Amino acid sequence: MALKRNILVETFWKIHPALVRVSGGRIGGNVVGMPVLLLNTTGRKSGASRSCALTYLAAGDDFVVFGSCLGEQKHPAWWLNLEAKPDAEVEVGGERIAVRAREAEGEERERLWNEVVGVNADYSEYQTRTTRRIPVVVLQRRAS
Numbered sequence: 001m002a003l004k005r006n007i008l009v010e011t012f013w014k015i016h017p018a019l020v021r022v023s024g025g026r027i028g029g030n031v032v033g034m035p036v037l038l039l040n041t042t043g044r045k046s047g048a049s050r051s052c053a054l055t056y057l058a059a060g061d062d063f064v065v066f067g068s069c070l071g072e073q074k075h076p077a078w079w080l081n082l083e084a085k086p087d088a089e090v091e092v093g094g095e096r097i098a099v100r101a102r103e104a105e106g107e108e109r110e111r112l113w114n115e116v117v118g119v120n121a122d123y124s125e126y127q128t129r130t131t132r133r134i135p136v137v138v139l140q141r142r143a144s
Helices: 007-023 077-084 106-119 122-129
Strands: 034-042 049-055 057-059 062-066 087-092 095-103 136-141
Touching (some): 034 062, 034 077, 049 062, 049 077, 106 122, 106 136
Antiparallel strands (some): 034 049, 062 136, 087 095, 095 136
8 A cells, every 4th residue: 555644754754865865875765666866956935955855767867756745635845846946956876966857748758657657556546646647757967
């Protein structure tokens, strides 16, 4: 059964980025059979730097993340931040990489969605919990 938001999940979300960053990904760098990256965005309202740990799929030199938020009715803050300012940074294995976010559409979205569901079927359940369309976000490397 797929996770739902609770005090343990929220606590994990708060400490997970620090564990990944401090260990260079050796601790917490793989969750539910998927690799983890740190996504650093700029807050759309505050302008402050925000960081979160997300599972991802590799797509060539790019990274694909999914705005499931465990199937909640609202989009995750990191996605709203990327919609406002798509230039961001990811940290993978201690390396910082400048990226530009874009939402996958059409055939590309369906292919990537099917790929993540094949790796972790929980994503399929998350979609059934919400009426919103879960964003499939491609983080493309850019010159820093």
